[in-house]
Amino acid sequence: MGIDTAADERLARRLAELRLQRNWTLEELACRADVSRSTLSRVERAEVSPTAALLGRLCAVYGRTMSRLLAEVESEPARLVRADEQRVWRDEATGFVRRSVSPPHGSLRGEVIEGLLPAGADIAYDRPCPPGLEHHLWLFEGALELTLDGEAQLLGPGDCLRYGSGTSRFRSLGPGCARYALLVVEP
Template structure:
C-alpha cells in the first residue's frame, strides 16, 4: 500500500470520528458494509471509485479534495510523473489529479480515462451544486445528468452544476480521455 493510500485510510477514519459517527451509521449512509468500511479505515484494502464516491457524498467532499487531503505539503508545481493516479481496473477507469493538491484553491483539473464499455454511476454528488466542465480530448463519452444524456466527442465541452445522479459511459470500441474542471464555491 502506498503512502498516499495509507494517509487516505487515516483521513477516512478521522472524517468519521470528527462527525461522531459509528461504522454502523456510516454504513447506513453509504451502503458500504461495516466490515468493508473498517478494512478501508485500517488501510487493509483500497476503496473502489464507487466506494470513494459514496464516502465523499456522505462527508460532503469532492473526491479530488479528499485525495488532496491525503497529500503531505502539496507542491505548487506538479510534474506529470508526480501526479496521483487512481485506477479502478474492475471498472476500466483511471483518474489523474492534474492540479497540484490544495484545499485552499477553488478549482482543480482532473483527467479521466475510460476503457471501452466502462460504466460508472454516482447516486449523488459529493457536494451539491459544484460547477463542473467536462472536455473530451479523445474518443466518445456519454455523460448523464439525472435523466438527461449528453454524447460528447473529441473537442466537445459540457458545463453544468451537479445536483443529482451522474453517469460516465464509454460506448465506443476505443477508450475515451477527458478532462474535468471542478469549481468549488
C-alpha cells in the first residue's frame, strides 16, 4: 500500500479552500473544531499530515464525510477501481490505514472503505458525521469495540454492525489488527 504525498498536499490545499470559502480565519476554525490554530496552520501548509480524529473534527465542521473530503482531492475516479489504484491514507499517530476501495462518485450514494486498525489502537470521532448517513461495518479479522453515542458494541470476525450518524470510537482489542469493510451510504 503506497502513501500518496501529492494527495496529502492536495488535501492540505482543499482544507484551506474550505476555510476560505466560509471566510473563516484560522482562529475561527480552531474554535469551531476545538483544535489549536497552530495545528490547523501546519495541516493547511502540508507540514504535518492530519490524524483521523482531526480529519473527523474538520469534516464535522465542514458538513462532509471523510471519504467525500478525500474524494475531493482526487481526480474523477474511474468506474473500475483497480486494487493498486485505490487511495490509501495512514494516520501516523495510531497506525490506522484507510483504503478507499470504492470512493464516492457523482450521483452514486455509496462507498466502500477498508480499515486496518492495529491492536490497541483507539480512534475517537467526537463530532457526529453529517446527518442521514447510513453505515454498515463488516469485521473480517480481529476484535473491535465500536462505541456509538456512548454505547459499546463488541465485534468479532464476520459480525456486521449497522448504524446511522453520531459520535463513534473505534478500538482494536487485539491481539492482531482489526480489518473491516465500512460501507457508507449518503441520504
